[in-house]
Amino acid sequence: MSENASAQPITLKNGVLFVPDHPVIPFIEGDGTGPDIWRASVRVFDAAVQKAYGGKRQVEWREVLAGQKAYDLEQNWLPQATIDGFRQYLIGIKGPLTTPVGGGMRSLNVALRQMLDLYVCLRPVRWFKGVPSPVRTPEKIDVVIFRENTEDIYAGIEWEAGSEGVAKLLAFLKQDFPQMYQRIRFPESSGIGLKPVSREGSERLIRSAIRYAIENKRKSVTLVHKGNIMKYTEGAFRNWGYALATREFGGQTYTWDQWEATKADKGEAAANAEQKAALAAGKVLIKDAIADIALQQLLTRPDEFDVVATLNLNGDYMSDAVAAQVGGIGIAPGGNINYETGHAVFEATHGTAPKYANLDKVNPCSVILSGEMMFRYMGWTEVSDLIIKGIDGSVSAGTVTYDFARLMQGATEVSTSEFGNRIIAHMG
Numbered sequence: 391m392s393e394n395a396s397a398q399p400i401t402l403k404n405g406v407l408f409v410p411d412h413p414v415i416p417f418i419e420g421d422g423t424g425p426d427i428w429r430a431s432v433r434v435f436d437a438a439v440q441k442a443y444g445g446k447r448q449v450e451w452r453e454v455l456a457g458q459k460a461y462d463l464e465q466n467w468l469p470q471a472t473i474d475g476f477r478q479y480l481i482g483i484k485g486p487l488t489t490p491v492g493g494g495m496r497s498l499n500v501a502l503r504q505m506l507d508l509y510v511c512l513r514p515v516r517w518f519k520g521v522p523s524p525v526r527t528p529e530k531i532d533v534v535i536f537r538e539n540t541e542d543i544y545a546g547i548e549w550e551a552g553s554e555g556v557a558k559l560l561a562f563l564k565q566d567f568p569q570m571y572q573r574i575r576f577p578e579s580s581g582i583g584l585k586p587v588s589r590e591g592s593e594r595l596i597r598s599a600i601r602y603a604i605e606n607k608r609k610s611v612t613l614v615h616k617g618n619i620m621k622y623t624e625g626a627f628r629n630w631g632y633a634l635a636t637r638e639f640g641g642q643t644y645t646w647d648q649w650e651a652t653k654a655d656k657g658e659a660a661a662n663a664e665q666k667a668a669l670a671a672g673k674v675l676i677k678d679a680i681a682d683i684a685l686q687q688l689l690t691r692p693d694e695f696d697v698v699a700t701l702n703l704n705g706d707y708m709s710d711a712v713a714a715q716v717g718g719i720g721i722a723p724g725g726n727i728n729y730e731t732g733h734a735v736f737e738a739t740h741g742t743a744p745k746y747a748n749l750d751k752v753n754p755c756s757v758i759l760s761g762e763m764m765f766r767y768m769g770w771t772e773v774s775d776l777i778i779k780g781i782d783g784s785v786s787a788g789t790v791t792y793d794f795a796r797l798m799q800g801a802t803e804v805s806t807s808e809f810g811n812r813i814i815a816h817m818g
């Protein structure tokens with residue numbers, strides 16, 4: 391980790407990322423098992439970069455502090471220098487962090503997302519051959535979920551039952567919206583939360599999902615919502631999504647709305663023919679699904695889902711449910727991104743697993759696959775492809791950490807660091 395004089399920050403110019411050959415990338419190694427995982431991961435990253443570019447490109451990893459390590463060294467869970475580091479260098483990666491107990495910050499992850507306005511939570515979910523899965527055809531699952539990260543009931547606007555805030559809200563509703571007030575079944579003992587869903591917030595999320603689908607030659611974007619019940623929030627998300635697809639991506643997409651309009655005008659056969667021609671021409675299908683049905687269909691007909699764009703709470707449930715289907719809940723990667731500013735923080739989705747800290751035991755794949763996403767975001771796709779090849783090879787050969795080994799017949803259990811070695815060896 392020597393400081394390289396030629397290392398430079400990644401920048402964004404006119405909406406396009408500029409990644410120098412020697413970019414500075416800040417990292418948080420994480421608490422608990424974080425250091426074990428980071429040691430293995432960074433070796434995998436450096437090996438993949440070296441193999442892909444033969445020394446022409448190299449990452450300068452720069453450690454920034456957060457979580458327990460930051461608290462122990464600086465009595466601050468999330469030092470300003472860390473936030474400034476992510477601001478300055480645009481793209482960073484982090485391991486799992488201990489959630490501070492007892493007031494202050496709700497979660498360091500949430501704080502970082504809010505401070506950098508990282509409005510997309512990106513969760514790609516795919517199966518690696520050999521990974522134990524609870525479903526019969528996990529290979530059919532290859533979904534990329536765009537979860538809105540800043541709004542919805544998840545924004546944390548809520549008041550405790552019996553509090554002054556609830557009393558004020560109830561008084562206001564009773565006075566100005568008596569019909570709404572009557573819908574509150576037990577006003578005396580209700581806690582109350584608010585669910586803001588804006589047009590700007592929905593559009594920037596859906597725009598990112600559609601762009602991703604077009605750039606990565608994906609077939610469809612499904613807008614997942616509960617608009618049948620929550621018409622002005624989730625229903626609006628759906629409607630704003632269709633309008634945006636037509637307005638901004640008209641030439642590259644075909645929407646379910648269009649299909650319905652043609653059907654009403656010319657009949658179902660004509661609508662089907664129109665859709666077939668659009669898809670044959672490579673257009674991305676924009677459709678929608680009610681969240682509960684979508685969760686069922688992701689189990690029963692997963693190959694009908696490709697890119698998903700959804701609100702914060704739906705996305706939270708859906709990301710973990712689909713990750714479980716591919717046996718990947720312990721290895722699922724995530725990215726938090728603001729495509730306008732370029733800021734992105736890629737992260738492990740599991741916690742710090744403190745009982746395994748310093749045992750060189752746990753699976754490093756959540757951070758390694760977060761790195762895979764990060765390099766793809768940077769445009770270093772050769773590195774990402776090598777990482778996938780390495781993981782594929784090691785898992786298929788049955789050399790895996792304890793969590794997979796206990797579920798796979800005939801597997802060889804290896805340590806975190808040895809798993810890293812095997813991944814590197816399988817890069818070819």
Ligand code: NAP
Nearest residue numbers: 485486487488489720738739740741742743744752753793
């Ligand atoms: P956890 O750390 O995710 O651990 C729960 C269990 O998941 C572990 O006991 C282990 O299962 C399995 N596991 C987690 N990471 C694994 C890995 N790398 N390889 C293999 N198995 C793994 O959840 P927790 O114990 O509820 O949370 C611990 C701390 O992490 C808390 O402070 C929490 O707030 C924090 N947290 C942080 C993040 C984040 O930073 N993104 C996310 C969630 C939680 P087995 O026991 O079956 O082996």
